[in-house]
Amino acid sequence: MLPRGRPRAMGAAALLLLLLLLGFLLFDGRLRRAAALDGDPGAGPGDHNRSDCGPPPPRPSKCELLHVAIVCAGHNSSRDVITLVKSMLFYRKNPLHLHLVTDAVARNILEMLFHTWMVPAVRVSFYNAEELKSQVSWIPNKHYSGLYGLMKLVLPSALPAELAHVIVLDTDVTFASDISELWALFAHFSDTQAIGLVENQSDWYLGNLWKNHRPWPALGRGFNTGVILLRLDRLRQAGWEQMWRLTARRELLTLPATSLADQDIFNAVIKEHPGLVQPLPCVWNVQLSDHTLAERCYSAASDLKVIHWNSPKKLQVKNKHVEFFRNFYLTFLEYDGNLLRRELFGCPSQPPPGAEQLQQALAQLDEEDPCFEFRQQQLTVHRVHVTFLPHEPPPPRPHDVTLVAQLSMDRLQMLEALCRHWPGPMSLALYLTDAEAQQFLHFIESSPVLAARQDVAYHVVYREGPLYPVNQLRNVALAQALTPYVFLSDIDFLPAYSLYDYLRASIEQLGLGSQRKAALVVPAFETLHYRFSFPHSKVELLALLDVGALYTFRYHEWPRGHAPTDYARWREAQAPYRVQWAADYEPYVVVPRDCPRYDPRFVGFGWNKVAHIVELDAQEYELLVLPEAFTIHLPHAPSLDISRFRSSPTYRDCLQALKDEFHQDLSRHHGAAALKYLPALQQPQSPARG
């Protein structure tokens, strides 16, 4: 064990120097041992057969379960952790158990994500970071990771007592190899070692970066805690909890705060108890900080294993090889996560919840069925990443309304205008590929209008299959709305500037929800021109209507869709009026958040909103048209999805089949009352409806 120098006066400096030098020499030997191991983790399973020479078999057995712990808090870290997990899953060949220490935001995101991702042979457990806060909140800390950065210290007590080995990862690492090779390094631990770490690849802990730079004590360059192998069992036995607290308290007598969070404390403990640490080969934590010395590592190595973006600048860090590492990171950032739903051959594992039923249902589909694509799309479970971007939930207000809509990449340019028209909360589902989700992120970041809005929640539903799952998207957005009321809109509509305020006032006046079960109808109009001056009032709107600059929505192609709104009456109306349901009615409505969900069987284009209004009517929602409300549809080119299917001759037949099944279900739920809707369901419908 090394004596620790804590100079209080200039006179002690010489002693310190001597001690440091001594520490260095000891440490150097240990590093050399690590360097000798450097190439070793790549050794393959063939070595099983060579037990007569060298160390024990380095790879875990084919189906051994590997445990990984990650601390994750907030929206941005949740996105990071998904990229990390994608890189890990890409190379892994073993079942994994992820132990995620999360705040409420990250848990909400990651629980839904893993539930819908359905990756075979991956188990996920959550641990409440809020409950662990008190154990570390007494430590003053200047690192950008905040309190959560310190939580790695309490993992031995926070993780289940029966868990003996775990790999601990920062959210900003990327795998470039199979994690089982890292796990295999546990086999190199001596009987007393408990913490596997890679040397810190900067001069930070040498304390010579700038004048008066005073880092926490460390062995030589110290260790980086972005990747840790933890023998939890040994740490618990060794009294880890007391050990690190004691060290931290003592250091904090002379140091004002941790600079690098948990890493400072790990290093201080290790300096005191060097026997705890097993140095790992540098390739397992290639650190890309601003003053990185990592090049020494990666130029010599034949193979990089884990890349660590440990600069606060992350991918913008300056480094002459950053382009190489960035490409590596982008690979997994943009990687289609659906492709990771790969089973592990020869490793029997509990299928993810729901996966077995889904497999069976998919297996029962008939590939020769002309509607096969519809059936398959209906059964598809899309990966869902809720609140993809930072989001502030709206304060609880009794009559507040969230605008609910869904879109894909080709409607992104609607968002700015929508934000200008609707100052209230929004819940938007976006149907994107993983790569498009990154383009979307940049789009938002580069728009001052959008970046400023914290009350718009964006939920990414990852693309899969040939048909647009319009109602599944609407349901995701609807389920994430947090206000008592929702305005069920479509992305190519811009509401009246006053609509948000007017709706809240109307809800209050009408006693919607508590006294009345009603759907408030927002009359819909359309313009056929791109360049169009949006009316500021009903009077202006009526004037535009009269000169033919506006029409009632789908006036030329499909008047039935909105005819029951009774535009003639609306023109004169001063108060809300009730209208009756009629076939093909599909108004835009405001309803309580707990309204019926959209029927997810309607995929592609057609009948998706109509069916929802039928369900509202069957559940006896009153339909009340609001006299001052309006929303206007802007023109757009037909989307790629719609063009592809409009011309398909089987499309109508399949849609009719869906409608028939919808009516069967309607009869099952509502009995004879559903008879009312039968004629409407049997009449042919224009395939151009959206």
Place this chain on the structure above:
Amino acid sequence: MLPRGRPRAMGAAALLLLLLLLGFLLFDGRLRRAAALDGDPGAGPGDHNRSDCGPPPPRPSKCELLHVAIVCAGHNSSRDVITLVKSMLFYRKNPLHLHLVTDAVARNILEMLFHTWMVPAVRVSFYNAEELKSQVSWIPNKHYSGLYGLMKLVLPSALPAELAHVIVLDTDVTFASDISELWALFAHFSDTQAIGLVENQSDWYLGNLWKNHRPWPALGRGFNTGVILLRLDRLRQAGWEQMWRLTARRELLTLPATSLADQDIFNAVIKEHPGLVQPLPCVWNVQLSDHTLAERCYSAASDLKVIHWNSPKKLQVKNKHVEFFRNFYLTFLEYDGNLLRRELFGCPSQPPPGAEQLQQALAQLDEEDPCFEFRQQQLTVHRVHVTFLPHEPPPPRPHDVTLVAQLSMDRLQMLEALCRHWPGPMSLALYLTDAEAQQFLHFIESSPVLAARQDVAYHVVYREGPLYPVNQLRNVALAQALTPYVFLSDIDFLPAYSLYDYLRASIEQLGLGSQRKAALVVPAFETLHYRFSFPHSKVELLALLDVGALYTFRYHEWPRGHAPTDYARWREAQAPYRVQWAADYEPYVVVPRDCPRYDPRFVGFGWNKVAHIVELDAQEYELLVLPEAFTIHLPHAPSLDISRFRSSPTYRDCLQALKDEFHQDLSRHHGAAALKYLPALQQPQSPARG
């Protein structure tokens, strides 16, 4: 060596059975040896240090150059080979030399692709498949790979005499591991072995698949030739050229043709000379044919190395684990190839042609320059995949015209209408990601109108950078036009139905090219409505113009762009008339194919066509308006790219800087004559121009 049974009568059957059994036993032992190697190739570089035990170091040294040969012909195989190369590059850690035996089509595609891909430490050599044809065309062959399938047989003589080792791959394999591990298996060859192969993973060569199924002779199940390790030096020494020809000729006395191309002949030779073959572990060629037995291999293995789609159904093959393998394939199909431009650390290699100058130019850019993105985009070398889909060049006709345009994903739905309006050849550049290129492929395949057109050439330019490289795209499409004349159009315009015929007639009548240096102007109009009945004649067009259903192009926002066309005169004109250039003129024109290229410095939106017309005028092209020609712009929502930059305040400044530099170059080339354009270049321009 095994005696070969060739029964001519039923009486010989018993003998045959005995011989087969004997062959099987011998073969079985060899396979077991291979199985013992199975896990071995994964052994890592650490084994260098353990030379005291077991076989020699299995990995090639860090920077050893590995050679790979692939036979590739036609448009579809060229796409396949790119996916194979992407998977190989993803995992590789060594410099590679690709030896590509190609027909003219594949060479044209792949030469441009690799030239623009600029992957460090990859060298590509081409060999002319046409010249090798005569060496194999005498062999009757029923396999779907055709004559090209047989060409692997002549590689020992076709490849350079100094090349001793090569890995030979079919275009339908995908790597799931580092190719250096495969290369390392050369070290396991005995002194006489020359061909490394994996067992064929079906019962084909056992000859019991159906009644009267009579395969070529093979050892047991035989070997699959999708992945071959070839010791070219030893084959040449052993007289391979005579050897395989002799065997093939003899077998063809009793067998009508090869069923599996080169594979039948390789197997027949090996049956005769079993000492040539080194069986390889099954994971190096996991074969997904219809009746595959590969599951035996991949369920037991801890690691798959190479997947082989050796069914004619390719990804549509039926197999209970096909989803797993398909996901793997899709990974590389959709992988952003730009990310593979990664250098190999610690392996000094000759940079790809042009790469060094490019690096220097990029390094000289100032990141603080507000126009940095423009500068960077101008320097970007985009990967280009010409004739992405099968394409028949138009027959040579002296006055033929190709429509030239460029587009991104959001304009795909224009293609069908464009095909209906323009029955002649087209050359279209598409700006896509790798994943979008696959969506595009499916879009074309699912459209009967588009799939039927073999005279439309689609050239994929892979996306990179934030600004739309509009003129670089135009230049790619222009360079690939094969007719003497080109109509330089934009994707959101539909030409008059008669335009193609009318242009050819006009070119002939006017003696364009040979007698006159002229640009024929096609007057441009626009409609603001989606649903719009396209005029069938000039008379109909004028009627629509008179009722306000049509306008001259950009009449409201930017009349200067087309004012010199003189629409009033056009209305009455019966013959072509000459017009003078004026500032901001940007008509759509027909010119000889060897016209000036577009100036690639104009990226994003603005001044890209205007600059081209300036250059035409400076080079003294006559501008002749055609009295019966017209083209009509259809409305569309602004693209994402344009929305992002229109609002940017630095956009105008950067565009002005580009214009200034353009004028400097113009003066350099045309001297005082360029003064004429100076005022036009200095006036401010609306940033909304496209």
